[in-house]
Amino acid sequence: MKKISLFMLVGFLALVIAACGNSNEDNGAKKDEKLEAIDAKLDVPEKGEKGEPVSLSTKVTKGDENVDDAGEVKYEIWKNGHKDESEMIEAKHEKGGLYKAEKTFQEDGLYTVQVHVTARDMHTMPKTEIAIGEVGAGEHEEAGEDHHHGDHESTVSIHLMKPDSITAGEEAEMKVHVENKEAALEDARVRFEIYQDGQEKHEWVDLTPDEAGKYSGSYTFPEKGSYNVQVHVTKGEEIHEHSMETVDVQ
Structure with a gap:
């Protein structure tokens, strides 16, 4: 009985080790696939x-x-x-x-x-x-x-990524991807300036850096309508860029 039990234990451990090895290989393959640009x-x-x-x-x-x-x-x-x-x-x-x-x-x-x-x-x-x-x-x-x-037109690119639909009164998560000379721009100050046409008060939102060249933030639009979202990007004395996009809120 002892010999049989020992044999079964060794066999079980071998299966566990093999399964772990396959799992690591699968995870490695998935990781490599995800990293491919x-x-x-x-x-x-x-x-x-x-x-x-x-x-x-x-x-x-x-x-x-x-x-x-x-x-x-x-x-x-x-x-x-x-x-x-x-x-x-x-x-x-x-x-x-x-x-x-x-x-x-x-x-x-x-x-x-x-x-x-x-x-x-x-x-x-x-x-x-x-x-x-x-x-x-x-x-x-x-x-x-x-x-x-290096004129600003050809070196700095700003892209706003927003939800497909935005509802008034609900927090909307938005991201900005910034490149300078076709490389991710890091350590910049990125802000939203949000307002409606004819509105005197403009709301400002500071974004938080994520991965290289990406910045995230959120804003709750108070009511339905069309809003101007102007993205401001500054870094030192050399970079001060902005890009405007219209956002429709339901």
Whole structure:
């Protein structure tokens, strides 16, 4: 009996050790999979014509997998020198991780197109330029200076991540992702300035740093309506940027 019991005990321990080994391997594989970053390949023509639609597309992948379930894909477009007047366009998923939108430019000039992609708890925002119609030599020179000397248009990107729906009287959690020169901007002061058109009093909310380049905060909107949420980012004397977005509260 003792020999049989000892044999059974040894066998049981062997099974437990093997199970633990498999569990650790599975956890390691899952961890490696989670750490793999998403990739967004932005495809925009180099040139376009005023008054004619231009196709914008982005292929989103994670390793060899097409990402069909991105939480958000938006194109931010502005004429160089006018970042404060940027426009956001929602992209639609077609198939195989391809997200598309169209934009008709009303003026000649050099424009920046930046795609904001949020998927699998990660965020990326590559950008490129497109020349519409006749572009003066001065505009090309200014663009070149922006890329080499770090003008705010080409170095700092601010992206607000908010819930799909916000209800008046309920706390809304929001995050901001900030990059400088295509790298996460850490140790910055990030604040919300929240107000409605015609409202004299503006509410200010300080955000808390999370992981690299991400800041989080919350705000309870008092009533239904459309609110302006302006994100202010400052760091030392060199960086003082802001970005505006409209939020609809139900």
